[in-house]
Amino acid sequence: MKRRLPLLPAIVLIVFAFFGIAGQYVMPHDPNAMSLWDAYKPPFWQAEGTLTYPLGTDQMGRDILSRIVGGASISMQVGFVVVVVAGSIGAIMALLAGYLGGWVDVVIMRVVDVFLSMPTMLIAIVLAAVLGPSKNNLILVLIVVGWSGYTRVLRSEVLRIKKGEFINLAIVAGSSKLRIMLVHVLPNMVNTLIVVATLQLGLVIITEATLSFIGVGVPPPDPAWGSMLADGRAYISSAWWLAFWPGLAILLVVMSFNFLGDWLRMRLDPRFRQV
Amino acid sequence: MKRYILKRVVQGIITLVGVSIVVFLLIHLNGDPVALLLPAEATPEAHAALRKELRLDEPLYVQYGIFLLNALQGDFGTSLRWNRPALEVFAERFPNTVLLASAAMAWSLLIGVTMGVMSAVHEGNWIDRIARIVATVGQATPVFWLGIMLILLFSVKLGWFPTSGIGGPQHLVLPSLTLGLAFAAGTMRLTRSTMLDVLDRDYIKLARIKGVPEHQVIVRHALLNALIPVFTVAAMDFVVLMSGTVITEYIFNWPGVGGLVAESIFARDYSTIQTTLLVLSIVIVVTNVIVDIVYTYIDPRIELE
């Protein structure tokens, strides 16, 4: 199997990451600036389109290109914060459960079971509704429903690492448990963590879109791709561009993360390296 | 074996207790649940009465105990919106969700396994690539969008199936396909990798050397073996599917429990929400335990991990 870096996905992600970081300097308009009389302008190549709004305007006369660029920042923020925090919590729990074993393992894994046994999407919706829609609450919700998945995957990884010869050597050399966990086990988990996290990023973006559809995601007028897509669904036959661009952005980014995740798995995960 | 089963059942019970704690806390997150459980224009007397009934002046763990005791007796509270037992409201709709999830699972297996096998047999060439790209597109499309697109294509453009509602089998096609496609991608990936694994085994090579026709090798020798893990994961997926129906039910106006939660949130019918979450979790836990136990019979190596 080829292990070439998937070039196209990498470029897509770099472009959107650039939008996410420096978007405010490249966007032609304020993404939240409304101009009702300019609403529903089509993309520039269509009869009534203009280059002022290259991808057209939405139902409130806002520039769609600027909103896509601005949305990159929100999606990336939500995605990265959720994956980093949920991944860290998940990894720490896995480390404690897998390495220490015993009652710590039992307790942690029962808690993980509880979270994995609940209807995730419903819990997310209820939690978001109880907390009220805001970007921070959205991040919190996604972390709450997301961390346990990491622990389940990473715990078996810890168990595998624990059996390694170098761990025995460290024990013989008199290293403390904490030291072994941090210095020897943790670095060996990182590869798997990165693979899982990359694949999760796409999932987080999709979940964010779904919560926005129900109305418990990022509140308006902030440009989130999910709510843009959800708002655009009412105009599919009269103004397709409202839903098309955010839909395309979601598709490109999620696909790119998935391809990148697959590639990383091939590169980093030792079990796959042997195949 | 008996010990393992016993252990798994005990674990299941512990998990259920944990789930009930989380659901209980969810409703108590905002402090006073009376505001959530009563209508806006309820009188102060009604507030006081419910507060007394729920014994809200007691410490939280006592309240939880009462909640658990009631639940064990089948009392999940009264639906604010319907003014009748929340469990009854749930039970009315649950069969619809099971039906939808089952049909979706059938689609997921049909499409996922077919594509997975095609992809594995043609590993590395264009069929494999297209199949994998299609699966990735499927994973990258939000369910609500997929649902609307399917309605536009199959109902509005082609006129093959009704847009929404519940009724004959024709009503089931689009919602179950929407939900099934979302899971088909995972099934496809899994089938592909297990197929590749099996196709690499010696007995397959032997069968080929002996001149067994290729389609027989693939279907009879390889596929049947590859399907065991696929079906196991499918059983696990089934419960995920059942809780993932909320958007599909909403778009297609399918009267199931997912839609019930969406509606109940807007109506602030927290008793119904609590009941739905709790009962669904029970179903998930019980299913998982059963799958685990059944699996040890199919594949004894898994035991006592």
Place this chain on the structure above:
Amino acid sequence: MKLPSMKSWRSIAGSTLMLTMVVGAANAAEGEVTVAFQGTSWVARGVDTATVTSGNGAIINNISGDSLVTKNANAEVIPSMAERWVWAPDGKSVEFFLRKGITFQNGEAFTAEDVKFSIERVQREDFKNNYGAFELRNLYEGTDIIDDHHVRIRFKSPYPAFTDRLFEYFKMQPKDYIEEVGDEAYARNPVGAGPFRVVDFKQDSWIEYEAWEGHFRNPPKVKKLRLVFVPEPATIVAMLKTGEADIASVDPQMVRDIKADSNLRLITSDNTILAQLSFADVAPANAGNNSPFHNKKVREAVSYAIDREAISQISLQGLARPFKGILAPWHAGYDPVFSTPDKYDPARAKVMLSEAGYADGFETEIQAYGPGPWWEIAKAVKGYLDAVGIRTKLQLIDNSVHAERCHGLWKGTYALTGLIVSEAWWNARAHPVTPIHGQLTKQAQWSCGVTSDEVDAAIRKTNDIPIDSPELPAAAQEMQRTIYDAWVRVDVVAGKFAMAAGPRIESYENVQGLVFPANFENLSLKAE
């Protein structure tokens, strides 16, 4: 009293004949029609019209239910199960003379006992009927049965909206039947007095009706009516396109896609609803806070900051027009001079803000309940206010949450500040006070407490003047002026109610002034 058309005359005469002769109608109802409605069901128990849980329940009430009065296409209250009625001079009681010889759908004779029973049953606390019944509970004193076909209904204070509410919420129900079978069985097998009878239903999903050809007033033109509740607007548009729905309720966001399809047409009616921005900080509970909205000039500035024409044409897709005022054109005291909306003039708004000491603007909140047009209005208003420096945080919440907060502010238990997007229905055309009585008086739960002493007094004074009094127009104008000067709210637009009809519908007309459809018996299908 104006009558709608010769056609109705004929059907009234025809059905009276039919009742006496008990024969099948010559032009029997034909065909099936499916009506799609956005949302879920509005009835708590089966199809028991006494248990509707939202304003939308008025739709269901008017399909299988009938009442003492009804409305014609111009929204005038006209006799139905009562032949006539007489208000007491003090407005605190009304006598109804019931039509003789009419029955419920099960053949049970309609008498004064049924009136008393129905008016009291709808008030039952356990029925979740929080709309019309809430108002009635506060005002109801008792019903006297004078004889089998003559009743007097008494109120604690003048209740001019009562006849409108009869039409919307208080439907006649058969006493003997309900007492015999009980509430549960009645909800499953409901019997009303309306033009359609319930054949079958699935809670939350659909209700199937059949024409009741024995209806004395107006037997339907279609044989079967199917009412389907659909939560997702995009699905409703698809249903109209495929013909699964023949006619459907329309949200502003659906208008463009409906107009883009030549098979579909919009049926609108004007003067249905009024959208305003209420200043929560005016409520007594907020007297102590330091919100800039305590300054009347700041409140006035809000009015000049918003472009009502753009909100009407773009945000609401033409389903509204710029408006200022309280009274609909048919109300006593309506004066077009008072109904000229403030001009969009952001520069003037900015000047007013700086004169008030807020040259740099300030921060506040807008709360709107929805989903639907109110969210669209709120989003646009936010854009306009941001542009003049009033930086707003948008809170889009559900109706029920809004009700809770509004009620909390009214009672002083919830700190709600800033602007609230609110609505007033113009459906009640009888008395000019009706649309605002629930909105701007201190006792009214929907006011959120947003009113002033002068406004409260002016409304109450007008409320006590009977409908036919010559003093009413002047009092209504005076009331309007008082509300203007108080600036407790800013009017935005007057909304229209829209339905979309597919190719099979020959004729259908909304009732003027109503935000719900109420005359499916008049709907007719094209010949196949």
